Amino acid sequence: MVVVKLNATRGARWLLFAVALSVVAACGSTSNASSGGWGTATSASANGGINALVAAAKQEGQLNVIALPPDWANYGAIISDFEAKYGIKVNSANPNGSSQDEVNAVRAQAGTSRAPDVLDIGMAVALANTSLFAPYKVTEWSAIPDSQKEPGGLWYQDYGGYMSIGYDSSKFTITSVSDLLQPQFKGAVALNGDPTKANAALNGVMMASLANGGSLDNVGPGVNFFHELVQAGNFVPIQATTATVKNGTTPVVFDWDYLSEAHGTDVPTWKVFVPSNAVLGGYYAQAITKTAPDPAAARLWEEYLYSAAGQNLWLQGGARPVEMATMQAQGTLNQTYAAALPPVTGTPVFMSQSQATKAAQYLDANWAQAIAS
């Protein structure tokens, strides 16, 4: 009798919890507005034109983006401008995520209302995950150079820059990469991330390699250079952030030039140096996910990014938008922002996919040892 009574009370307790959970469930929203065919539209004109797209996107009311920190290539301004222009709420998830985290999230959250709608990813991840993308060609498709887009519209490059060394010019002067081995740089040099993990860091090591006699097929001299930096006591292994830059703990950072430029707001004397013998460029790519819960908003976002307004906002952030050449010819490029880009002399080179993979494998085998002091 005793035991039965206990179970009844326990049962009541669990009933209460179940009721609470259902209340929670009722509060949650799982609305899925009809997408009006935008889920499979391959261009705006194919499904009723840009005005229909805008209307459908407004009805969806939200856009899920991922790994777009506000201080990365001016995304803060781009997101607020988009929100103000169309009244669509942008949900920005996982700002510090890597490109791989983005595709992981697409897979893990497919079918939920929080799944990412659009992606901004590095080329290695883009090429390996095309099965997740929905083909779409923006209105300005022809303005994107052929070599920088997938012919069917699965992915298309968006902005890029050159690997650079950002530094506090009130403390140092840098005219070549090998300057960094000198004693005044003790405890000063940082890399943006681990090169076996982050695309920016991989390119940083490759740039050091190019400046020290290596080539796009050989990242060894770059690894040796960083090893020498560690031996000289000039390398700091911490994650360089805007806070560590402003604080003075990482006054020299290997990073993309447009990311480095952002530090100028915290340190007015910040300068960006691109070595003339190692002009290593890299572009990122956009894609719309197949399982996007807000397909019309996703497509409108891409239309916005590839319009002159979006491209110029990236330019304001110090990145080189992919339509730069066409816009320059048409006169729609913002000349003030273009003039503010860091000066680059020398011929730019870009790693191919196989070169990047080869470099990554070399780093996987050798980086940890090179960095251990």
Added chain:
Amino acid sequence: MAALVNPEKSLAGRPIQGGLRLPLPWLGTVPFLGYVALFLVLPAAIVVAGAFAGDHGPTLANLAALTQPYIVQSFVNSVVLSAASASIGAVAGAVLAYAVASGDPRGPVRRLVTAGCGVLSQFGGVTLAFAFIATIGGEGFITLWLQHHGINIYANGVWLYQLSGLTLVYAYFQIPLMVIVFLPALDSIRPQWREATASLGGASWHYWRYVAGPILAPAFLGCALLLFANAFSAYATAAALINQGGIIVPLQISNALSSEVGLAQANVASALALGMVLVVAAVTGLYTVLQRRTARWLP
């Protein structure tokens, strides 16, 4: 009184006579076990399954990846780091807990320290790393102040960005965690025990060595184990402070999950996680052995 109520033979525990012989006492644990099975065991099983998954079916290749020297080294580093920070945290935390418990139980010191420890025990990641960088990093205000007075603490390299520095940073959340989980144990000490020891002629150290110590030992060990596991799986702080080289296992796991240069292998991450679970299981086994020896003194 003891004769009237014999706990071994009380009414409430007897099975219902003549009815179904269901293991009714076990039913009481079903809600807990069911919940844990769904939200802990199932995800863990999915991860473990991933450890054995390959492109063409089950494989041991992921586990074989664990034998690589830099991964073995990262396991060693992780264990050393966790053991060191757990030891420091346990001892310093116990001392601080005693300092708090021996004060007014309703006073402001206890409230403030308890709340502060609650907050700081969960403080970690990029901001904790930065807090230490800003204090004793290369440009930290204490570093600069010491340099001003002629003392250079980084004459042999910046130890803050190595394992020893990481241990110090880990102490920042280990000590508060120890205070919070150990305080109830101290609260259970009765002043009568101290008085009894004194009345039998014992000094302070007699009291600690023969009375309070043995009673607190199991709780102390249990909390130390908690601290070890806490440090072992901590990731974000190490990622901010020692971003290069994957020197501890969670960093290796993060590389395997999030690498965007084509080196992402989710199954190797699962294998590494399985390795971590085995290490903590081994440490828990050690703890169980110690626990049996120290629990002799409990009622």
Added chain:
Amino acid sequence: MNRRKARHLAIFRWTVLAIMAAFFLLPIAAMVEFATRGVGANAPRTLASFTAILSYPDLMGAIAASLELAAITALGALLLLLPTMIWIRLRVPGVARLVEVLCLAPLTIPAIVLVVGLAPIYQWININVSDSILTLALVYVILVLPFAYRALDLGLSGMDLRTLSEAARNLGAGWPTVMARVVVPNMWSAVLNACLLSVAVVLGEFTIANLLNFENLQVAISLLGRANAGVSIAVAVASLGFVFVLLVLLSFVGGRRTRTFRVM
């Protein structure tokens, strides 16, 4: 205790508290110092980083969600653990070791890996049950298990559970009365500690919410932290202060039930 011993104890206490205060408050002071810096070498101190926090629209929603999660998780963990632990001590002591191991397990797997296993489960829940951020409470109860279990276990060890419960039962109390009016008041500090830890864990939890694309307090802070350097540190300091005040208020709950004697 004689006066000499009492004085020694007082000296010991205050020395320990002073050293610890220095160790814990210096890094926070460094953060506040950094967050009040202006831009440029000779710029004046400014509170702009702190006031910028208020202009972030989603922060209020994230704070509310986190507070709700903290409350649900603390209550859920207590409801799940306390009856089970009492039941095990009284009826099924053989399971105690298993429960202890299960309660330690959530700490052995790093959150970044746990999410890999949780993702399919949450995908099912979010599609079929609810998409609300409050579903995170289900996994947060698991995350607080190690801490809550340890706290409650110590509380239960410090009382003679069997005698007390049998005495109460013999006097005619039902199990709910035994638990609410006999057991819990005798381990109030442990229950409060378990709640405090649960609230602290939930308010400080970042990884799982981030990787499941939910926006809780810490995720909102990390997004805000990418705005600029000063704001990233200012918002961390503000969040620490906010949780601290919350926990201090929590310690006033059930104030009359704490014991009146000091530990010696």
